Amino acid sequence: MARITAGVGTSHVPAIGAAIDNGKTDDPYWQPVLAGYEWTRAWERETARPDVVILVFNDHASAFDMRIIPTFAIGCGERFKPADEGWGPRPVPVVEGHPDLAWHIAQSLILDEFDMTIINEMDVDHGLTVPLSVVFGQVPEWPCKVIPLAVNVVTYPPPSGNRCWALGEAIARAVASFPEDLNVQVWGTGGLSHQLQGTRAGLINRDWDNRFLDRLVGDSDELRHIPHLEYLRETGSEGIEMVMWLIMRGAMGKATRQLHRHYHVPASNTAVGHIVLEPAQG
Incomplete structure (x- = not known):
């Protein structure tokens, strides 16, 4: 049967994608950001070798806008093109889906009483392509199939x-x-923590971010009970994106082991967090 072997959490800062695309990965500003992904890149290539990645992300008004706002949407199509976010699509490979597994998951989730929106055609923006770039690098094609799972x-x-x-x-x-x-x-x-507007624009909460990463490891489910207001107060208006990491953590089972971790400030106006987990047996 299919099996979930690992979970990856990562920020998806659009400026990181621009740095990669424009050959700035060795610049003093970006080098320490990307150095934290070198272990994961080698591990994915040499050891992990996934067949499929279920990639939980949020759309940034590329596929969805105020006309339609799905809470959870799963991409069941055969391929997903990079979106034009205002300055042209990123020069990255088209994402190849896995329709058989995606439709199976969609059916299973709906029968499990989750009201999923099924998407067969969708362009994917930096929320999905930047994670692929930092983990897999600049490649002619992505090394695995990808099932996009968009969260509002x-x-x-x-x-x-x-x-x-x-x-x-x-x-x-x-x-x-x-x-x-x-x-x-x-x-x-x-x-992780960031706010893009208002009087708290630029907010970064290192302590809260690192406690969040700590609590992804082990057998605690404390993170699932954090209210929206705490995310807003402690991590800024965009810190709510961290709930998407909890989908990954929930899929890992009762307990996890940490394989790798990286945290860096700043990247653009945000904190960058990254963690690799595996399910703990027993």
């Missing part, structure tokens, strides 16, 4: 951390019931 964390009301964690648990059940032998990873992206 842009317009009120976003889903609760508890609902996101439970969705991750349901995804794990769905993957485990798929009969094909597949090595599957779940990635949670976005965050």
Whole structure:
């Protein structure tokens, strides 16, 4: 059967994608940001080798706008093109989907009482392509299939951390019931602390960010109970993106082990966080 072997959490800062695309990865500003992904890049290439990544991200008004705001949307198509976010699509490969697994997950989640929106055509923006770039590098094609799972964390009301964690648990059940032998990873992206507007623009809370990363490891489920107001107060208006990491964590099962971790400030006007987890057995 298919199995979830690892979880990856990472920020998806658009400026990181621009730095990669424009050959600035060795600049003194960007080098320490990207150095934290070197371990993961080698691990994915030499050891992990996933067949499919379920990539949890949020759209930034590229595929969705105020006309339609799905809380959870799963991409079931065969391919997803890089979106034009105002300065042309990023020069990265087209994302190849895995329709069979995606449709199986969609059916399983809906029968498990999650009201999923099914998307067959969608362009994907930096929320999805930057994580692929920092983990896989500049490649002619992505080395695995990708199932996009979009979460509304842009317009009120976003889903609760508890609902996101439970969705991750349901995804794990769905993957485990798929009969094909597949090595599957779940990635949670976005965050960490940042605010893009208002009098608190530029807010970064290092202590809270690192406590969040700490609590992804082990057998605690404390993170699923953090209320929206705490994210807003402690991590800024865009810090709510961290609930997407909880889908990844929920999919890892009762307990996790940390394989790698990276935290860096600043990158553009945000903190960059990154963690690699595996399910802990027993």
